[in-house]
Amino acid sequence: MKTTRTLALAALLTAATFTASAQTVPDPLQLNDIKTPISPAFVVLGVAPTDVARPTTPRAVGIALISANSDSGGGGLPRNLALEVAPYWLTNRPALTFAQYDHPSFWQSLQQTLSVSVATKNGTPANNAGTANVPSSLGALGIRASWTIGASSALEQQVLAAYHAKAKTFLLQPTRPTDAEVSVALRPFVMAMREAMKQGRWIVEAAAASSAMFPNNSLDQAETQKNAIWLTPSYRFERGTFNPATGMLTEAPSIDFMTVLRYSEDRTVTVVTGRNSIDAGARLLWESDTIAVSAEHLERFGDGKRTRRTSILGEYKLTDNLYLSATFGRNFAGENPNGNLLALFGINFNAGQKPSMLAPVP
Secondary structure, eight states, rough: HHHHHHHHHHHHTTTTOOOOOOESSSSOOOHHHSSSSSSSSHHHHHHOOOOOOOOOOOHHHHHHHHHHHHTTTTTSSSEEEEEEEOGGGOOOOOOHHEEEHHHHHOOHHHHOOOOOEEEEEEEOOOTOOTTTTTTTEEEEEEEEEEESOOOOOOHHHHHHHHHHHHHHHHTTTSSSOOOOHHHHHHHHHHHHHHTTTTTEEEEEEEEEEEEEEEEEGGGGGGGEEEEEEEEEEEOOOOEEEEEETEEEEEEEOOOEEEEEEEEEEETSSSGGGEEEEEEEEEEEEEOSSSEEEEEEEEEEETTTTEEEEEEEEEEEETTTTTTEEEEEHHHTTTOOTTEEEEEEEEEESSSSSTTTTTOOOO
């Protein structure tokens, strides 16, 4: 039963929800725009597919690839492919303990957090009007992984102790409970553990992606389009309180600190001096149930030029699906021909996940 509990806990803690949000006005560049993306291949290709295949078994991966190949008409690259796979979790891990999962070595952490994303779409060869009608495809490949650093917080240790105490009560029952009964009873503790693991520790995320154009859908004629590398160390301060009797975690207004570093190369830009850029910055975020306030600073280096952006952002939750936002500060030089004063107001209509500021740092 110990193994079953360990695997159930690990599986729930690694579950992720992929959603989208729509906005009425375009946002200015924020740290969330350059932080480590969930699916780097989709970002570097400039697509946000609504139907992403995320197979969890080798068989499902094969079926996804076969289906994508049929979309290509039997030759060349698939026309519209959006595939993301976490290789480590394609097979059962009966020997994996929670201690190994929670405090992995660097190599173990890379294995259990590694995800590979692949995307393709129809495209037109850049900078070549004579080949505009040539059937071509755009393809991108991305990888992403993270590493959690530091000892467990006091909050996490409290939740884990309560989880074990609750699990032991089932062993003392005269009648063995069903797996469904155990799952329902332990779920609040597992969800509390999932959140407590993020607090009081550093999480370093890294990702890389590259896209290419394939004229005539030929691999031999591949032309690199864009390359990008992300590095995002983040820290969430320990702020929650836990009730061992109910297994519920009560969140105080959270405080997150995040730093970001991104290198990008865009070979589709006709001006050579505008192809490469490096963004570096930091953000401090205070968030309650209804209000979020963030201060952030970004430095941009590229082709011998340096510019910066400093801003204060605020978001207020009117309803579960409606947010007001405001941004004040200084924008990058050259972003606006009328000056670099930044003052924007917006309305965010939530279609799934919270807007950028209110979304928790991974």
